[in-house]
Every structure is written in structure tokens, then in C-alpha cells.
Amino acid sequence: MFDRFFVREDSLHNTVEDGVITGFTLAVRNANYRGVYLSLHNGYFLEVDGVAYEREVQRFAINGQGPRSFAEIAGAVNEHWAYDDEGVLHVLKPGGLAPGAHTVRIQQSVLAAYGYRPTDAAWVKEPPVPGSGAGSDKAPEISVFHLTLMGEDIA
Amino acid sequence: MTLRRGVSLYSFQQSQFFKDLMLDDQIAEVGGIVGCNGIEIIDEMSLRYPDPGEAFVRHWFAMMDRHGTVPVAMDVGMDVLQFRDHVMTHEECAERLRQDIRLAKRLGFGIVRVLSVTPFEVMKMAEAEAERCDVRLGKEVHQPMALEGPQVTEIVEYAERSGSRTFGIVPDLGIYQFRPSEALLKWFRRKGASDEACTAVGLLSEVIRAGNGADFDVSLHTAGNIRSDFRRFITSGEAPETCATAFRAVRAFAEAEIDRPTELDFLVVGEALTFSRTSPETLRQMAGHVTHVHAKFYEMSEMPEQSGVYEDASIDTAAAVGALKAGGFDGWLNSEYEGQRYYQDRTRADLMSEVDQVRKHQSMLQRLIEA
Numbered sequence: 001m002f003d004r005f006f007v008r009e010d011s012l013h014n015t016v017e018d019g020v021i022t023g024f025t026l027a028v029r030n031a032n033y034r035g036v037y038l039s040l041h042n043g044y045f046l047e048v049d050g051v052a053y054e055r056e057v058q059r060f061a062i063n064g065q066g067p068r069s070f071a072e073i074a075g076a077v078n079e080h081w082a083y084d085d086e087g088v089l090h091v092l093k094p095g096g097l098a099p100g101a102h103t104v105r106i107q108q109s110v111l112a113a114y115g116y117r118p119t120d121a122a123w124v125k126e127p128p129v130p131g132s133g134a135g136s137d138k139a140p141e142i143s144v145f146h147l148t149l150m151g152e153d154i155a
Numbered sequence: 156m157t158l159r160r161g162v163s164l165y166s167f168q169q170s171q172f173f174k175d176l177m178l179d180d181q182i183a184e185v186g187g188i189v190g191c192n193g194i195e196i197i198d199e200m201s202l203r204y205p206d207p208g209e210a211f212v213r214h215w216f217a218m219m220d221r222h223g224t225v226p227v228a229m230d231v232g233m234d235v236l237q238f239r240d241h242v243m244t245h246e247e248c249a250e251r252l253r254q255d256i257r258l259a260k261r262l263g264f265g266i267v268r269v270l271s272v273t274p275f276e277v278m279k280m281a282e283a284e285a286e287r288c289d290v291r292l293g294k295e296v297h298q299p300m301a302l303e304g305p306q307v308t309e310i311v312e313y314a315e316r317s318g319s320r321t322f323g324i325v326p327d328l329g330i331y332q333f334r335p336s337e338a339l340l341k342w343f344r345r346k347g348a349s350d351e352a353c354t355a356v357g358l359l360s361e362v363i364r365a366g367n368g369a370d371f372d373v374s375l376h377t378a379g380n381i382r383s384d385f386r387r388f389i390t391s392g393e394a395p396e397t398c399a400t401a402f403r404a405v406r407a408f409a410e411a412e413i414d415r416p417t418e419l420d421f422l423v424v425g426e427a428l429t430f431s432r433t434s435p436e437t438l439r440q441m442a443g444h445v446t447h448v449h450a451k452f453y454e455m456s457e458m459p460e461q462s463g464v465y466e467d468a469s470i471d472t473a474a475a476v477g478a479l480k481a482g483g484f485d486g487w488l489n490s491e492y493e494g495q496r497y498y499q500d501r502t503r504a505d506l507m508s509e510v511d512q513v514r515k516h517q518s519m520l521q522r523l524i525e526a
Binding site for chain 2: 001002003004005029033034035036037039040074075077080082083084111112113114115116117118120121123124127133137138140
């Protein structure tokens with residue numbers, strides 16, 4: 001669901017901290033018909049122009065808070081990501097992206113489906129690495145977006 | 156005995172995603188449909204969950220008054236990995252359900268719909284809270300489940316033994332689906348599925364409808380998640396034990412009908428696994444245990460040679476409504492539109508109008524109820 005809409009088209013920006021470009025950001029929505037407890041949000045498969053960005057360099061900003069690592073997000077067990085709300089995916093990449101057009105391949109992973117699943121215990125031990133479709137119940141394909149870098153966000 | 160009409164706001168999920176139609180607009184839309192005034196919501200779609208706040212509660216009832224609508228049912232989920240460091244126990248699931256029951260009560264809902272996969276034990280652990288709040292708990296019977304399966308029987312038997320009306324079932328009329336919708340097949344074709352695969356799933360649908368599809372039946376063993384399980388089977392060969400026989404049978408059927416089927420072709424034929432093959436007669440017999448009905452539909456189309464008269468050509472809604480009437484059902488049928496997702500591979504301009512689809516579905520429900 002919303003495979004080609006869950007990333008906002010005009011949301012690609014470089015991040016500037018203390019005058020230095022430290023990475024880039026994308027705005028995303030729940031690719032589903034509902035929101036979820038934030039802890040279930042397990043990160044993204046993300047590739048920009050063929051370069052992969054693993055969860056370790058991803059941060060997620062939602063609910064008026066600054067960017068948090070997905071290890072921190074996993075601890076947000078009583079916080080909810082509402083269906084209507086846009087979150088911002090921050091990616092650490094010194095120097096950021098070059099100006100112009102970029103091809104973004106992305107898949108959202110949320111460890112929620114319908115009740116108990118055979119994978120539950122395994123995913124507690126080790127959550128799936130986003131990209132296989134695991135934990136991407138309603139949008140199991142990798143989406144491709146052609147985005148233009150819109151400028152800089154001053155952090 | 157009255158069959159009343161309402162709408163599940165799930166039907167407007169896409170309009171809400173794009174912020175074309177927010178909660179207040181959705182309620183106004185339902186209230187504006189003549190003869191339709193029931194509201195059903197998904198808690199995590201329509202609300203600031205888990206606590207929307209007192210100001211919202213006041214606003215909610217003001218909206219109900221303004222539009223002449225009534226809260227009918229709130230649909231709740233069960234995401235068992237919420238705590239991430241362990242799988243939720245039944246008691247933890249029950250505690251979430253108790254909170255949801257209290258939230259439903261605050262918003263004036265008389266029914267909480269639980270997922271078809273909710274263990275009955277979890278429902279029983281929340282029974283006292285449901286009774287205290289005067290809220291009924293309805294377990295959804297969603298394709299590929301059938302009304303004849305153990306998940307339904309245990310609820311009906313418990314209700315008849317105890318004489319309590321707290322527990323019931325929510326038939327999702329997708330259980331009367333007998334062929335894939337055209338919306339879905341067109342979506343598969345655009346993704347690259349072969350014509351042969353679309354023909355093959357039609358053939359398999361006919362085999363099943365004629366009552367010769369026992370080999371392909373997962374309806375009594377499982378519920379939900381069937382598409383992701385079958386996909387995993389096609390790519391990895393792994394299948395839940397209870398589904399393995401049916402999965403292999405579908406794969407063999409596809410291989411016999413299609414020259415060198417692709418993964419996508421298998422998934423197209425696998426759609427036949429989602430049919431419940433449940434009997435309208437069973438619905439008639441169980442009508443007294445129905446809390447309300449999810450009147451699921453995928454696409455409204457004009458009936459052959461009847462201009463301006465609409466039906467969903469993939470679901471036998473007429474048989475279901477007939478059975479509910481014959482069984483003396485007294486309650487709500489809520490439109491639940493689910494075809495919008497099969498256009499979301501296209502541009503925004505090509506997306507379906509949920510408002511238009513729901514209005515057409517309501518006109519069909521009115522026609523069938525009055526028939």
C-alpha cells in the first residue's frame with residue numbers, strides 16, 4: 001500500500017550541523033492503513049544511487065523529538081506513530097548528497113501484522129534486516145523514487 | 156428485526172493518507188448518505204491512540220450529533236512485538252484489549268471488533284471488562300476463515316452455554332468472495348503477470364465454487380497472513396504445516412496451467428487460497444451471534460444490462476444479506492471498501508474515489524436489504 005507515495009516527493013534535503021553537511025533526510029509516512037506503536041518501527045532498506053545505507057546510519061524523528069537511532073526507537077514501547085503523521089528519516093553521510101536528481105530505493109519495515117506469527121520469537125532475538133519484505137506486510141516490494149535534492153536543512 | 160446501514164471509515168484510508176478527507180469529513184460523508192448512519196473505525200487509523208484526550212471525546216460526540224451518526228464498532232489490533240524484548244503473553248494482549256474496551260466505551264461504541272487471529276483465551280480474559288463497560292466483543296471472521304471452522308464454533312458454543320451476548324462474530328463478507336476482483340487482476344497484469352495466470356485463477360475459482368476444491372482449502376486451518384505465507388512458500392519452499400498441502404496443490408495447478416510460471420504468476424493463482432467457501436446457510440443459523448457485519452467490497456461495477464445498478468461482481472453479497480434476513484439478524488452492515496490499494500501503483504490522478512465507491516456500495520446494500 002502507498003508504495004509510491006509513502007516518501008514525500010519534495011522532502012530530500014541535506015542536513016547541515018554547525019555549518020557542516022552531515023547527511024540527508026527524507027519524509028515518510030506509514031505505508032499502511034493505520035498507525036503503530038513506534039517501537040515496532042524497524043527501519044529501512046535504503047539505497048541512493050546504488051549506495052546502501054544500513055540501519056546503523058539511520059535515525060528517525062517523530063512526535064516532536066529529535067532524530068533517534070532505531071535501537072532507541074525499539075525502546076519507545078508506549079509511544080505511538082499516528083497514521084496522519086509524517087516522520088523524518090535522517091541518514092548519516094558526511095558531505096551529504098550531490099545537488100540534482102537521485103534514485104532512491106526504499107522499503108519500510110514495521111514488525112506488525114495480525115496477531116501471533118511464526119517469526120515472533122526469532123524477531124525478538126534478531127529483527128529482520130529491512131529489504132527482504134519481512135516486516136513489510138502491506139508494502140512488500142522495494143519502492144523506487146526519483147527525487148531531487150531540495151536544498152539544506154539546518155539542524 | 157432491522158438491518159441498518161453504516162460505513163467503516165477504513166473505506167476512506169486513502170483519502171485520509173492524502174489528507175483529502177479527514178475524520179470529520181469522513182463522518183460528514185457517512186451522515187450525508189440517505190439511510191446510512193453507522194460509524195465504525197479502526198482505532199489506530201482514526202484516533203490519536205491510545206488516548207485521544209478529553210477534548211477529542213467531546214468533539215467526537217458533537218460530530219455524531221451534527222451529522223446524525225452513531226458509533227457502532229471500534230476495530231482493534233494486536234501487535235505482539237510491541238515490547239520488542241519478548242513476545243506479548245496472552246495476559247498482555249488481554250490488557251491491551253481491556254484498555255481498548257474502555258476507549259471504545261468512552262467514544263460510545265457498543266462493539267469492539269477483535270482480529271480473527273485473537274486467541275479465544277485472550278477474549279475470555281477481557282470478558283469481565285467488556286461486561287462492565289457494556290461492550291460486546293466480536294471476533295472477525297475474515298477470509299480465508301470459514302464460519303464452519305473451530306474459531307467460530309468455540310465462540311458460538313461458549314455463548315450458547317453461558318447465555319451471554321458478550322461474545323459474537325463479525326462476518327467479513329469477503330468470506331463470500333468466489334473469484335478475484337477485476338481490480339486485483341488488472342493490478343497483477345500491470346505488474347507483469349501473464350494472461351495465462353489470470354485465466355488459471357479464474358479456472359481454479361470455478362473448481363472451488365463447484366465444490367471440488369478440497370485440495371486447495373486452508374479455510375479451516377488458518378486465518379489472515381495467507382498471502383505473505385504463500386509468497387514465502389513460493390520463494391523459499393517453507394510453509395506453515397497446516398497450509399503446506401494446499402500450497403503445494405496451488406503450485407501444481409499453476410504449473411499445469413501456465414507455461415513457465417513466474418513468481419508473480421504463482422501469487423495470482425494463489426489468490427484462490429483466500430476464498431472461504433463458507434455457506435450462506437451457516438450464516439443464517441448463526442445470525443443471532445453476529446455483532447455486526449463488515450460488508451467488504453473490492454469494486455462496484457454496473458450490473459449487466461442494468462444501467463445505474465451496481466454490484467461487486469466478485470462477492471456474493473446478495474446471498475449473505477438474504478441469509479442475515481432469514482436468520483433474523485438485527486444490527487449493522489457496514490461498508491468496508493478495500494479495492495483502492497489495487498490502483499496505488501498508478502499516479503494520484505488514477506486512484507479510485509473512495510467516496511464514489513462507498514456511495515455505490517450503499518445503494519447496493521439498500522437494494523438488497525429492501526429486496
